[in-house]
Amino acid sequence: MRPTRLLAWPLVLAALLLVQPGPAAPSGEDLLVRIDAGEAASLASDLRDGLTAIAGLRSSWLLVLSETKAKRLAEAGVGYEVLDSRPAGKAYFLVRLRTAEDWAVLPSLGRAVRLEEGTALFWSGDREAREILPSRMQIARLFLDAGRPLSRPAEPVAPVAAPSDDDPLISSLVAQVSQSRIVQTISDLEGFRTRYASTAGCESAGSYLYSEFAKLGLAVEYDDFPFAGHNGRNVVATLPGTLFPNRQVIVCGHYDSTSDVPSTLAPGADDNASGTAGVLEIAHVLAGTPLDFTVKFVCFSAEEWGLYGSKHYANEAAIAQQDIVAVINMDMIAYPDRVPHQFDIICNELSYYLAGSYRDNALQYAGLKANVMLFGYWPYSDHSPFWDAGYEAVCVIENEDPLNPNYHTTNDTLSTLNTGYATLAVKASLATTMDIARPVETLAAPSGVIIRTQFVRSLYLWTKTVGLRWNPNAEGVVGYHVYRSTTRGGPYDQLTTSPLEGTEYTDRGLDRSVTYYYVVTALDAQGRESRPSIEVSDKDATWN
């Protein structure tokens, strides 16, 4: 039986709750706990039933447990750490710790628990972290209704950098992205002096965005939401899809800002007039060219207060069972702080393919290098509520750890930005949006790929043979290509010089000490290639 780890302060309370049998507790007796990811993975299914997380950290989950459930886990010897009791109605925030000073200041401002390297949990009753903590701190509200499944897909669907010719339509539209319009929008947004959510300046900025989208001929609406005793407005513009209007791609960024004097001056040029300008610019270019899927251009508010606008939007979308296939969130794209012509794409396991597609399109259409960062625990922007709702979403950012020295200060102004760099990021986002929202020419990827491994051993030879087999594709397919890599997710070498007609492939003479990864694509009579199948590895041979 593993020991239950407890923090010192809730020890007595937890002991009472967990050890003493008593009458059924009212629902207010819930506990906010943390469970180690390994512990969660090994939970028996009856214990796991109904358990979802409100946040995923690097190696643990945060959950709200009823007293009854907590008791059952404790009785089964499941270790967990009680962080707080009666969480309902309290405002919990994840706070990013960059320096020792960040951590040092937290306990004097409210309740704080250091969760792991770089991350703390902070709360102060129902008070808003944004109104208590120094403006430099990155925060994300924890929403107690988030329902992240307590497991991570073991093998994310790997992207493949399929070399292909430029798509002429994508190229021509990318060429229309205008740096001067992006500059103008950033300047206009800075002109409101502050866009701190709850201020009149933020309201005016929302109205401005509404009218800019309307000028493009797009249907626009406000998506109102309450937060912290205020009213916030997301601005939503829609470009209806022509073939599959129910399927949506969301291009978004938050337009609110903050600083050390947020109620009077918060120019927020990089954070996040830059991303907002990107959303508006992509709308500008695409407005006359409807794609197969619907594209929604969404400017969120109250992100700086802890992601309130995007949480409201993603929640409503999930309740309405909206078919959102991808979310591209741009947040800070105009200060190339570490390596020029490079930026980060933050994704979770579910969004790994989307991130890979973004990376490939960024390089192909904008000449921009992007790092795919599989950081499912990174909640500090508007992609995070979409992850909670089970949608694929990426956050495009100049650097995952913002090094812009003007971050959340009154110095975050247009004059400090590199708008040429921002323009490249906008081109990359546009190309990716088109690639995703216009896929009808693409064949279905081969499915049901299974793999077997055999070792060939004689006095002079000891090698490995890998066999692949997959389901025949639907009509229209004339052949298949097989790709191999020695690293998960590629890059892959193409093994087939001409398309295979059958649905089997044997790869012989392999190094027995190396693990190989394979994907299969389908080809049609015009030579067009499908997206790759799910990657299989000879480590997990499934066919004997």
Ligand SMILES: [Zn+2]
């Ligand atoms: Zn931001």
